[in-house]
Amino acid sequence: MAQTFESISDKLTAFVERQHLFFDDLRALFGEHDAVRAVITADIDRTSSSCGFAVPLMDHVGDRHTLGKYFENKSDQDVEAYWAEKNQTSIDGLPAVDAAN
Numbered sequence: 001m002a003q004t005f006e007s008i009s010d011k012l013t014a015f016v017e018r019q020h021l022f023f024d025d026l027r028a029l030f031g032e033h034d035a036v037r038a039v040i041t042a043d044i045d046r047t048s049s050s051c052g053f054a055v056p057l058m059d060h061v062g063d064r065h066t067l068g069k070y071f072e073n074k075s076d077q078d079v080e081a082y083w084a085e086k087n088q089t090s091i092d093g094l095p096a097v098d099a100a101n
Contacts, residue, residue, distance in 0.1 A: 016041065034068040035079050 016023050016039040026039040071079060087096050 034071045037083060 016026055018037060023039065026041075027036055030036075030039075074082070083096075089096055
């Protein structure tokens with residue numbers, strides 16, 4: 001049976017923000033991405049999948065470049081101002097990572 005949560009904060013281990021001592025080491029594990037502000041770690045107890053009988057076949061055509069294009073000519077201050085204005089909560093209303101850091 002699936003288990004859902006109103007908030008997954010009890011399952012998150014840490015928000016490792018940019019000022020954290022280990023941020024650069026953790027960020028390096030994911031390759032180069034624009035405007036990264038945190039790495040989120042979580043304890044995973046179990047994962048599963050459905051049988052997949054009705055799941056359509058899809059091919060990975062490539063990564064989207066929209067984020068990189070938007071931020072390529074922005075300064076660090078521009079990025080931080082954008083986060084402060086636009087990213088105070090998640091799309092489901094949960095508090096976001098502290099954009100001031």
